[in-house]
Amino acid sequence: MRSYTSFVEPSPIIAPSILAADFAHLADAVHDIEGAADWVHVDVMDNHFVPNLTLGLPVVQSLRKATVIPFDVHLMITDPERWAPGYAEAGAYNVTFHAEACENPVALAKTLRAAGAKAGLAIDRDTPVEPYLELLPYVDTLLIMTIKAGFGGQKFMPEMLEKVRDVRRRIRAKNLEVRLEVDGGISADTIEQAAEAGADAFVAGTAVYGAADPAEAVRKLKALAERATIRV
Numbered sequence: 001m002r003s004y005t006s007f008v009e010p011s012p013i014i015a016p017s018i019l020a021a022d023f024a025h026l027a028d029a030v031h032d033i034e035g036a037a038d039w040v041h042v043d044v045m046d047n048h049f050v051p052n053l054t055l056g057l058p059v060v061q062s063l064r065k066a067t068v069i070p071f072d073v074h075l076m077i078t079d080p081e082r083w084a085p086g087y088a089e090a091g092a093y094n095v096t097f098h099a100e101a102c103e104n105p106v107a108l109a110k111t112l113r114a115a116g117a118k119a120g121l122a123i124d125r126d127t128p129v130e131p132y133l134e135l136l137p138y139v140d141t142l143l144i145m146t147i148k149a150g151f152g153g154q155k156f157m158p159e160m161l162e163k164v165r166d167v168r169r170r171i172r173a174k175n176l177e178v179r180l181e182v183d184g185g186i187s188a189d190t191i192e193q194a195a196e197a198g199a200d201a202f203v204a205g206t207a208v209y210g211a212a213d214p215a216e217a218v219r220k221l222k223a224l225a226e227r228a229t230i231r232v
């Protein structure tokens with residue numbers, strides 16, 4: 001089994017989303033991708049910020065004990081200032097909150113880092129990225145939604161890649177250490193274009209847990225992303 005001691009590496013990261021797994025067997029779902037995936041993506045939805053409702057802190061705390069793979073927690077919730085630090089304290093590797101739900105992203109990122117996690121800022125489909133480019137030095141992850149946040153299994157929106165290009169340009173120009181993550185509709189058919197646009201972390205729900213062999217699906221996605229990254 002590969003080790004997870006070196007979390008931030010220049011190679012592309014694949015983060016399977018357990019939203020597409022069987023919620024009665026989440027520990028098994030995580031074990032299925034251990035050794036192949038870099039992070040596991042945990043979608044927290046509160047039925048307020050998005051209409052859907054998934055899981056919360058108690059599930060993350062229990063699941064954290066079941067695996068060593070780093071957790072990439074994606075909070076699709078209102079009032080992240082109140083709830084996000086709990087996920088950092090529960091041992092999440094990266095905690096991402098939405099720009100649309102947060103009054104002071106820089107302050108929350110600082111709180112998350114102080115609690116021992118990486119801090120991520122997410123930009124939903126209908127939100128322009130330009131106003132947030134200046135916040136890049138204060139976060140560890142910038143997540144661009146390539147769908148409207150709320151549900152798995154939606155169709156990838158290539159027009160969102162313009163945002164990815166803008167962010168990558170700024171990361172390069174300022175020589176920043178920020179992971180650029182895409183989330184929504186990532187599959188063997190779409191991951192290369194996202195990598196070419198500059199993404200270096202890829203969430204995949206349906207493409208991993210809808211496959212007969214989730215670990216093999218992860219390896220395939222990683223190989224495609226690596227190849228596309230080398231091309232650019």
Ligand code: DX5
Nearest residue numbers: 017149150152153185205206
């Ligand atoms: C949706 C979530 C995604 C979702 C992606 O709002 O943020 O992480 O699990 O699912 P797929 O990969 O099926 O589009």
Ligand code: ZN
Nearest residue numbers: 043074183203
């Ligand atoms: Zn997500």
